[in-house]
Structures are given as structure tokens and as C-alpha cells.
Amino acid sequence: MEPAGHAVECLLYRDRKSASRAGGIIACLALACPAWAGPPFVSDDPQPTESGHFEIYAFAQGTGGRRGAGASFGIDFNYGAAPDLQLTAVLPIDKDMPSHGPSVSGLGNAELAAKYKFLHQEDTGWDVAVFPRVFLPSASKNVGEQHASFLLPLWAERDWGAWSSFGGGGCVLNRGEGAQDYCLAGWALSRHLLPDLSLGVEIVHQGADEKGGRVSTGAGAGLVYDLNENLHLLAYAGPGLQNAAETQQYTWYSSLLFTF
Numbered sequence: 001m002e003p004a005g006h007a008v009e010c011l012l013y014r015d016r017k018s019a020s021r022a023g024g025i026i027a028c029l030a031l032a033c034p035a036w037a038g039p040p041f042v043s044d045d046p047q048p049t050e051s052g053h054f055e056i057y058a059f060a061q062g063t064g065g066r067r068g069a070g071a072s073f074g075i076d077f078n079y080g081a082a083p084d085l086q087l088t089a090v091l092p093i094d095k096d097m098p099s100h101g102p103s104v105s106g107l108g109n110a111e112l113a114a115k116y117k118f119l120h121q122e123d124t125g126w127d128v129a130v131f132p133r134v135f136l137p138s139a140s141k142n143v144g145e146q147h148a149s150f151l152l153p154l155w156a157e158r159d160w161g162a163w164s165s166f167g168g169g170g171c172v173l174n175r176g177e178g179a180q181d182y183c184l185a186g187w188a189l190s191r192h193l194l195p196d197l198s199l200g201v202e203i204v205h206q207g208a209d210e211k212g213g214r215v216s217t218g219a220g221a222g223l224v225y226d227l228n229e230n231l232h233l234l235a236y237a238g239p240g241l242q243n244a245a246e247t248q249q250y251t252w253y254s255s256l257l258f259t260f
Contacts, residue, residue, distance in 0.1 A: 040222040040236035040253050042204045043167035043186035046129030046155040048086035048115045049078045057234075059255035063248040065240070068098035072108060076255075088113040088133075094143040106140025109149075127157045147176030153184075162192040167202070174209055182207035188222075196226040205242075217242035218251060232257040 038045040039057065049055050055078040062071035074092035081087045094108035113133035121127045133151040138144025153170030169185030184207065190200025205217045220238025227233055236253040 038166070039257070040224065040234040040255065041186070041188045041190075041200060041202050042218075042220065042236075042251075043188040043202050044131060044153070044155045045157045045164075045166040046115075046117050046119075046127040046131075046168075047157065048084055048117055048129065049080035051080040051083045051085075053080045054078065054258075054260055056258045057255045058258075059253065061251075061253040061255075063251045065248040065250075066099065066245050068096070068100075070097065071095045074108075084117040084129075086115040088115065094138075094140075096143050104142035106143045107138065108140070108144040109135045109138050111135055121157070121159065125158065129155050131155060145177070145179070147179065149174040149179075164190050164200075166190075172209070178210050180209065180211050180213075182209045190222075198224045202238075214243040214246045216240060216244075216247035218244075218248075220251060222253075230258060230260050232259065 038047065057076035057078075058074075059076055060071065060073045062069060064070075072092045072094045074090065076088070076090045078086055078088050088111070090111035090113075092108040092110070093105065095103060095105040097103045111133055113131060115129050115131040117127060117129040119126060119128035131153055133153075135145070135149045135151070137146050137148050150173040151170055153168055155166065155168040157164060157166035159165075165187070167185070167187030169183065171183040172181060174181055184205065186202055186204035188200050188202030190198055192198045199221070200223075201219070201221050203217070203219050205215070207215050218238055218240045220236055222234070222236035225233045234253070234255045234257055237250065238252075239250050240248050
């Protein structure tokens with residue numbers, strides 16, 4: 001699951017993006033506006049950052065299993081470059097903590113991405129976007145992957161009242177040092193329970209990302225709490241369900257989101 005290179009973004013590639021929901025929450029509920037989607041979940045949504053606006057996540061995330069634990073800390077920068085178009089850059093610092101041996105840390109796999117929404121819910125009943133993402137080779141020999149990889153996913157969303165259902169998946173070109181191409185998929189359901197609080201659950205699945213590896217399936221629950229109009233708290237945690245001993249037994253994520 002999301003993880004080892006980008007401590008949770010190498011096992012399940014967590015796309016960190018979510019539409020700005022600043023202010024007007026109570027009015028939105030009354031008018032059947034969509035619930036929070038995207039981060040903190042592994043499954044992303046198709047909503048790009050609003051044109052001319054910024055979303056910046058200061059995040060920490062990680063996984064753990066029989067072979068040890070991994071964590072990643074960094075900045076996820078998103079900018080609405082044009083209507084329906086978001087540009088993304090992620091700079092992580094990774095730390096690997098094996099069950100046997102010393103811990104190592106360093107600059108992990110930086111990411112560059114662009115999200116484009118090409119279908120709109122008011123026209124087709126669904127919002128749909130592509131979000132191609134390039135993972136650059138790690139700048140450190142101690143952590144991350146030493147080769148580049150490319151993720152091409154398709155994300156969809158449908159909203160009704162305070163509920164939002166979203167997810168999708170794609171495949172990763174991931175060749176080098178024993179790695180292999182694989183595909184992943186996930187789906188989430190979230191709901192506004194209070195004016196400033198949204199909760200959700202999801203299930204995610206990923207193929208083996210290395211030769212001789214195992215497929216993995218996991219579940220998780222997340223929340224988004226609006227501290228004020230421009231500052232939001234996100235958190236997520238969940239267990240591995242399939243081949244957890246060989247992949248990961250748990251995944252966690254937390255971040256402060258700045259929107260302006």
C-alpha cells in the first residue's frame with residue numbers, strides 16, 4: 001500500500017489532492033453540495049484545485065509490517081493552473097526502519113503530476129479526471145526507488161446531498177531493480193456528519209510491484225476537520241487485509257492542509 005518510496009505512496013500511490021471546501025459548509029449541506037473527497041484517502045477524486053488557487057499539504061504518512069516500518073514527511077503542492085487543470089509537485093523525506101538493521105533516511109522519490117477533469121457531473125452524472133503522475137528517481141541511495149516510474153489513473157466521483165462516492169484506479173510503469181509493472185484500484189464513500197467534520201471509509205487493492213511479490217488489499221477510515229476557512233486537519237488509518245504479513249499490516253496518514 002502506498003508506501004516505501006513515498007512511505008505510503010509506493011505501495012498504494014496516494015494521490016494527494018482535494019477540492020477547496022473553504023467556508024459556506026452549512027449552506028453547502030442545505031444546497032446538497034458534495035462531501036469531502038480525495039485526501040486523506042488512498043483513492044483520489046477527480047476534482048482539480050480551483051483555478052488560481054493553492055492547496056498545500058504538510059504531511060506525514062507511513063506503513064508497517066513484519067519486515068519493519070517506513071515513514072515519509074514532506075510537502076504536497078497543488079495549484080489550479082486553469083479551469084479543470086491542476087498541477088502538483090511532491091517533495092518527500094523518507095525514513096526506513098527495518099526490523100533488523102539500522103534506520104536510514106533521505107530525500108525520497110519526488111513527484112510531478114497534472115490532473116485534468118474532462119467530464120462534469122452536471123452534464124453526465126459523474127465527474128471524471130485523469131491524473132498522470134511521474135515518480136522521479138530518489139536523490140538518496142538509502143531510501144526510495146532508484147528508477148523512475150509512471151502512474152496513469154482515472155478517477156470518478158458522484159455526489160448526492162452530504163454524501164460523496166469516488167475512486168478508480170490505473171496502472172504503473174515500474175521497471176528496474178527487480179520491480180515490475182502493476183495496477184491498483186480503490187473506492188471510497190464519505191459524508192459530512194457535522195458542519196466542519198467529514199468521515200469516510202474505503203477499500204483499496206494493488207498488484208505485486210516487484211518480481212515474486214504479493215498482491216495486497218487494505219481498508220481504511222479517514223476524517224477531514226475544518227479548523228477555519230484556510231486550515232484543515234486530515235487523518236487516516238487502516239489495516240492490511242490480504243497478504244498483510246508480506247506487504248503491510250497497517251497504513252496511516254496525517255496532514256495540515258492550507259487552502260488559499
